[in-house]
Amino acid sequence: MKPSLPKGTRDFAAAEVAKRKYIIQILQKNFEVFGFQPLETPSFENLSTLTGKYGEEGDRLIFKILNSGDYLDKIPDEELGLKNYKSLTPRIADKALRYDLTVPFARFVAMNSGLLAFPFKRYQIQPVWRADRPQKGRFREFYQCDADVVGSESLWQEVELVLLYLKSFSDLKIPVKIQINNRKILSGLAEFAGISEQITDFTVALDKLDKIGKDGVVRELQEKNIPSEAIAKLDFLFENKPWEEVLSALKQKFQNIEIGKTGVEELEFVLENCKKLTQTQGINEKNIVFNITLARGLDYYTGAIFEVTAENVEMGSVGGGGRYDNLTEVFGVKNVPGIGISFGLDRIYLVMQELNLFPENTENPIEYLFANYGEKEALKSLEIIAKLRAKGISAELYPEAGKMKKFFTYSEKRGVKNLVFIGEEEIKNDTVTIKNQETGEQIVVPTDEFL
Amino acid sequence: MKPSLPKGTRDFAAAEVAKRKYIIQILQKNFEVFGFQPLETPSFENLSTLTGKYGEEGDRLIFKILNSGDYLDKIPDEELGLKNYKSLTPRIADKALRYDLTVPFARFVAMNSGLLAFPFKRYQIQPVWRADRPQKGRFREFYQCDADVVGSESLWQEVELVLLYLKSFSDLKIPVKIQINNRKILSGLAEFAGISEQITDFTVALDKLDKIGKDGVVRELQEKNIPSEAIAKLDFLFENKPWEEVLSALKQKFQNIEIGKTGVEELEFVLENCKKLTQTQGINEKNIVFNITLARGLDYYTGAIFEVTAENVEMGSVGGGGRYDNLTEVFGVKNVPGIGISFGLDRIYLVMQELNLFPENTENPIEYLFANYGEKEALKSLEIIAKLRAKGISAELYPEAGKMKKFFTYSEKRGVKNLVFIGEEEIKNDTVTIKNQETGEQIVVPTDEFL
Numbered sequence: 001m002k003p004s005l006p007k008g009t010r011d012f013a014a015a016e017v018a019k020r021k022y023i024i025q026i027l028q029k030n031f032e033v034f035g036f037q038p039l040e041t042p043s044f045e046n047l048s049t050l051t052g053k054y055g056e057e058g059d060r061l062i063f064k065i066l067n068s069g070d071y072l073d074k075i076p077d078e079e080l081g082l083k084n085y086k087s088l089t090p091r092i093a094d095k096a097l098r099y100d101l102t103v104p105f106a107r108f109v110a111m112n113s114g115l116l117a118f119p120f121k122r123y124q125i126q127p128v129w130r131a132d133r134p135q136k137g138r139f140r141e142f143y144q145c146d147a148d149v150v151g152s153e154s155l156w157q158e159v160e161l162v163l164l165y166l167k168s169f170s171d172l173k174i175p176v177k178i179q180i181n182n183r184k185i186l187s188g189l190a191e192f193a194g195i196s197e198q199i200t201d202f203t204v205a206l207d208k209l210d211k212i213g214k215d216g217v218v219r220e221l222q223e224k225n226i227p228s229e230a231i232a233k234l235d236f237l238f239e240n241k242p243w244e245e246v247l248s249a250l251k252q253k254f255q256n257i258e259i260g261k262t263g264v265e266e267l268e269f270v271l272e273n274c275k276k277l278t279q280t281q282g283i284n285e286k287n288i289v290f291n292i293t294l295a296r297g298l299d300y301y302t303g304a305i306f307e308v309t310a311e312n313v314e315m316g317s318v319g320g321g322g323r324y325d326n327l328t329e330v331f332g333v334k335n336v337p338g339i340g341i342s343f344g345l346d347r348i349y350l351v352m353q354e355l356n357l358f359p360e361n362t363e364n365p366i367e368y369l370f371a372n373y374g375e376k377e378a379l380k381s382l383e384i385i386a387k388l389r390a391k392g393i394s395a396e397l398y399p400e401a402g403k404m405k406k407f408f409t410y411s412e413k414r415g416v417k418n419l420v421f422i423g424e425e426e427i428k429n430d431t432v433t434i435k436n437q438e439t440g441e442q443i444v445v446p447t448d449e450f451l
Numbered sequence: 452m453k454p455s456l457p458k459g460t461r462d463f464a465a466a467e468v469a470k471r472k473y474i475i476q477i478l479q480k481n482f483e484v485f486g487f488q489p490l491e492t493p494s495f496e497n498l499s500t501l502t503g504k505y506g507e508e509g510d511r512l513i514f515k516i517l518n519s520g521d522y523l524d525k526i527p528d529e530e531l532g533l534k535n536y537k538s539l540t541p542r543i544a545d546k547a548l549r550y551d552l553t554v555p556f557a558r559f560v561a562m563n564s565g566l567l568a569f570p571f572k573r574y575q576i577q578p579v580w581r582a583d584r585p586q587k588g589r590f591r592e593f594y595q596c597d598a599d600v601v602g603s604e605s606l607w608q609e610v611e612l613v614l615l616y617l618k619s620f621s622d623l624k625i626p627v628k629i630q631i632n633n634r635k636i637l638s639g640l641a642e643f644a645g646i647s648e649q650i651t652d653f654t655v656a657l658d659k660l661d662k663i664g665k666d667g668v669v670r671e672l673q674e675k676n677i678p679s680e681a682i683a684k685l686d687f688l689f690e691n692k693p694w695e696e697v698l699s700a701l702k703q704k705f706q707n708i709e710i711g712k713t714g715v716e717e718l719e720f721v722l723e724n725c726k727k728l729t730q731t732q733g734i735n736e737k738n739i740v741f742n743i744t745l746a747r748g749l750d751y752y753t754g755a756i757f758e759v760t761a762e763n764v765e766m767g768s769v770g771g772g773g774r775y776d777n778l779t780e781v782f783g784v785k786n787v788p789g790i791g792i793s794f795g796l797d798r799i800y801l802v803m804q805e806l807n808l809f810p811e812n813t814e815n816p817i818e819y820l821f822a823n824y825g826e827k828e829a830l831k832s833l834e835i836i837a838k839l840r841a842k843g844i845s846a847e848l849y850p851e852a853g854k855m856k857k858f859f860t861y862s863e864k865r866g867v868k869n870l871v872f873i874g875e876e877e878i879k880n881d882t883v884t885i886k887n888q889e890t891g892e893q894i895v896v897p898t899d900e901f902l
Contacts, residue, residue, distance in 0.1 A: 003500050003558040003782045006546050009493035011559050014573075017489040033840040035817050035847035038468040042460035042592050043494065043548075043578060044514075049454050063495075066515040066544050068582040072536045080531055085523045093517050095457050097494075107454045108462050117864030119850055122465075127494060131519040141493050154850030156829060163837065277833055331454045366486050378607060382728055386614065389484040396486035399570055399605030413568030 008132070008140030018363040020143075023172065023348055024125055027145050030168045031123035034160065036147050039122040041104035047096045053103045053330065055299075061130045064093035097129040101146045102327075102340065109150055110331035118151030125345075137315070137350055148340030150327055158270045158304045158323065161341050162288060163277060165308055165319060172348065173357050175311040176318065177287055181294035182267045183301050183322070185250065188260015189237070189292075192253055193230040202226065203295040206237065210293065214238040243290040250292075266303060300324055306341060310351045318347045368395040368434075369416040371407055373423045381422050384432065387451055395420075411437070459583070459591030469814040471594075474623065474799055475576055478596050481619045482574035485611065487598050490573040492555040498547045504554045504781065506750070512581045515544035548580040552597045553778075553791065560601055561782035569602030576796075588766070594796040601778055601789030609721045609755045609774065612792045613739060614728060616759055616770060623799065624808050626762040627769065628738055632745040633718045634752050634773070636701065639711015640688070643704055644681035653677065654746040657688065661744065665689040694741040701743075717754060751775055757792060761802045769798045819846040819885075820867040822858055824874045832873050835883065838902050846871075862888070 005011065012020065031038075050062055071092040072080070079088070098104055101124045109120065125145045134140060147164060149157050162178060169176045190199040201224040205217050212220070217238055221231050236249050247264070254260035267290060275285045296305045303323030310318050321341030328336045352358055368388060370381040381397050388395040398407045411419055421433040432450050435442040456462065463471065482489075501513055522543040523531065530539070549555055552575045560571065576596045585591060598615060600608050613629060620627045641650040652675040656668050663671070668689055672682050687700050698715070705711035718741060726736045747756045754774030761769050772792030779787045803809055819839060821832040832848050839846040849858045862870055872884040883901050886893040 003561055004497065005493065005562075006495055006497055009495065011493070011562075012489075012491040013563075014488035014490070017491055021489075029843070030840075032815055033843060033845045035820075035845055037465035038463075038472075039465070040463040040468055042456065042462070043580070044457055044460065044592070046455065046457055060519070063519070063546075064517040065548070066517050066540065068511070068514070070536045072534045072539070075534075077532070077534075080534065081528070083523045083526075083528070083531065085521045088523070089517065095514075097516070110454055111456075111462075112464075117861055119861070121847075129494070141495070149850075152850045154852075156823075156833075156848060156850045159833070160848070163833075167837075167840065273830060273833075276830060277837060364483055369486075372607075379724060379727060382607075382610070382614075382724075386618075386728060389481075389618065392480070392484060394484045394486055396572075397607060397611070399600075399603045399607045401605075410568055410570070 006140070008134035008138075010139065010141075015363055019352075019358050020345065020349060022358065022362045023345060023352070024143075024145070026171045027168055027343055028123070028125065030164060030171065031147050034121075034147070034164050036121045036123040036149075039105065039108060039124045040126060041098065041101075041108060041124070043127075044095045044097050045104055045107065047090055047094050049107050050096050050099055050103060051090070054099060058099065061132055062099050063097040063129050063131055064089055065095040065097065066093050067095075098126070099130060100128050101126060101144045101342075102148070105146070105148060106327045107331060109336060110328040110333040113328070113333050113336070116151075119149050119157075120151055121147070121149045123147045137347060139346060143345040145343040145345055146340055148327075148338055150336050150338030153337050155266060155269045155304075156273075157339050158266075159273045159277065161306070161321065161339060162270065162274045165306070165341060166278065166287070168343065169308070169318075172352065174318070174348065174351055174355070175287075176308050177289060177311060179289055179291040179294050179307045179309070180267065180270060181291055181305050182263040183303055183305060184259045184263030185267065185292070186263075186295065188250075188254050188257045188263055189234065191257050192260065193226075193233045195226055195230045198224065198226055202234075206293050207295040208293075209238060209240070214240075237292055243292070246292050247290055263303075270304060296320060296322060304339065310347075310355075313351050313354050315347055315351050315354075317344070318351060319343045364394060365415040365417055366396060367393050367416075368418050368420050369407075369411050369414070370395065370397045370420045370422065371404065372398045372401045373421075374401050377422050377424070377427065380427055381420070384420075384422070384447065384451065457591070459585035459589075461590065461592075466814050470803070470809050471796065471800060473809065473813045474796060474803070475594075475596070477622045478619055478794055479574070479576065481615060481622065482598050485572075485598070485615050487572045487574040487600075490556065490559060490575045491577060492549070492552075492559060492575070494578075495546045495548050496555055496558065498541055498545050500558050501547050501550055501554060502541070505550060509550065512583055513550050514548040514580045514582055515540055516546040516548065517544050518546075549577070550581060551579050552577060552595045552793075553599070556597070556599060557778045558782055560787060561779040561784040564779070564784050564787070567602075570600050570608075571602055572598070572600045574598045588798060588801055590797060596794040596796055597791055599778075599789055599791030601787050604788050606717060606720050606755075607724075608790050609717075610724045610728065612757070612772065612790060613721065613725045616757070616792060617729065617738070619794065620759070620769075623803065625769070625799065625802055625806070626738075627759050628740060628762060630740055630742040630745050630758045630760070631718065631721060632742055632756050633714040634754055634756060635710045635714030636718065636743070637714075637746065639701075639705050639708045639714055640685065642708050643711060644677075644684045646677055646681045649675065649677055653685075657744050658746040659744075660689060660691070665691075688743055694743070697743050698741055714754075721755060747771060747773060755790065761798075761806075764802050764805050766798055766802050766805075768795070769802060770794045815845060816866040816868055817847060818844050818867075819869050819871050820858075820862050820865070821846065821848045821871045821873065822855065823849045823852045824872075825852050828873050828875070828878065831878055832871070835871075835873070835898060835902065 044065055051059055127141050127143050129141050165178055186203050190196045190202055195202055205220040209217050218231055250264055274288050278285045294305055294307055301322035302325040305322035306320055307317050308319035319342055323339040325337050327338050372378050378397055385395040417437055419435040426432055430447050431444050432447055433444050495516055502510055578592050578594050580592050616629055637654050641647045641653055646653055656671040660668050669682055701715055725739050729736045745756055745758055752773035753776040756773035757771055758768045759770035770793055774790040776788050778789050823829050829848055836846040868888055870886040877883055881898050882895050883898055884895050
């Protein structure tokens, strides 16, 4: 009988909706001035569209939707008797909730590739669902805000997306650091150390340098059976040197390693052009840094990778993304390279709460609440209210006639800005009595003048 | 390999998103000036929250979400062997997708009743999901836009919601007729004819008067074993008389039928006050009519019921709603009467398409697309682009250097308003060359002047 919310989900009441909308509108505006077009995809996809795209763990976290009707009808008794839920699932659930915005976008591009103008720039702001264990800042339903460009290999896209991050976070007034790395540099390093087969072990360990320090990283590499000569060759990475030094060391070591050399060139193109462009815009170039330890989902990305962290607050990343060579190949459409970034709405919300960055007036309280003295007065009030509303001003009549105490309680709970009283006297004189709730000032003015 | 969309779902590309947003923003604006506050609830609820609220057919159409992990583990073999999907469903699926916005709203009010300021006025614009057979204008994922007031029995709410309908549809420029009836009048009629037990059969048949005419209705009543004396007593309803005549006939017949008398009084209060208020607002009062055949979901409503149909187009209803006595009783919170209306976004969209009511500029095409002649020119272009974007003007750089043919194709496909060329000459002179795509006019202006 007593209702509750499913684990990991939330209701958003007026104040939260208003704040979330404030963030979304800033992101949306920036996506649009950067030339991105909106896309909305359905909340559920065919299960087969999603399965196998997010790794085994991801597949497990996808919410599946039970088929309607008698979903057991076509399952043979023997099969059911095996009680193997993994093999049964796709037989009784052929749809699943969106797990991210990238795979539905890839599915859309594959289905419409003949119709789209490439480079195709889309943004998408929609909820996604994951059957993850809920914890602080992690929910089972949450919003992603993505911008992707597909059909172009130009490195100007990398530059553009960094600028999009900078401008959006600057508009939100969140101080951020944008960390950049390049998948090709990581591949080059693995090649340089002769451990190309173990690139994932290597980058996963390197990614922890911040947390576990040089000794921790070396220990983890040893545990993963990375040869000590290889570790020695990579030693220059573990010293937390300024990134400019790391970069020049890399250039030296990559003289005969093509992929590494390309990675460095790509990185420098992005860093240098971002630097030039931020200078003309009064943005501090120090906010864009090369971070060799940044790894992200390696299987997916093939070039630049990004991660954005908010400064002055402990929150983890508030955004991330990177370049990929083949977005739609898995759906049978080849040669659609692209690059995308994501903004984490829920984390951004928490950062803004913590740093007190929301403007005071995100919520629109009622401008005028009219008291109700009876049918004739209410009718007169509604006539005036209609005229206020036509001007875009929020106004309402308190519904219960004569209940003045309740009227005042309601007006306070709702944070109404002005109270309006229209009684017999006011009708006779064609006036309204207005009380400003902030100043307490009360005035009587002719109706026409008020309007 | 070849991807597809699940049955009854749709992608919305840029043009559709823009048009849908146009409608949503008008509704949202009106909800807010009428004093409604936004609410968003999670996409899925506990299955038990939804089950039993929409009738047997409704329960069938709810999309259930399969539990994660080994959902078969706790099901005894014997139970599984029965292959009874109806009893198995709640054991393997404890969550379900939102079926409408009213039950989640009731759940929210029940969970937060101590905190809310009553009358609580909320609006909610979110998708809902139904495992219905898809057909023209009916989808498995579609948006509802609801406004409800709970905690007030005042009939001014009925008046307000009619005004909200009128103002919203007037802002959308959709000509509509608002049909009003009252559940108490239908109860009074059943009592008057001595068929209170068969009220549903009676109203279901009466509801078809438009389509099957008097003979059809009478035949259906006979088939449902409604006595011929009762049918004779109700005969005055079946003549398609002007509603004013029906109303005065009702007043006569309800002299000793309390519920019917109350229904007529409520209806007259709403009609009369709406009439007075529409007069002062230049709205044609003819658009508000009493329709005795209007039934809607009788189990749910207890007072006024509304239905809105668009004129000059075959579309069925574009909105509906009514008063209910007990929204939250099923969740253990009593005495929360209320009234709500709903706008059907998808139907409204189709009507506006058919009547050509969308303004031409809903979509924001790119204002300035910059050609790309190489690195130096691109960088200069991006400097100017950043300044345009800072002013809220959409602008982008074509990413591939030198590919002029592709540049022109892209600009046409995207419907770009102006092309901008910055080559060697322009850099030397600090000018930009702008081509207006509509007029074909091409001019050279100093960069400063352009900005």
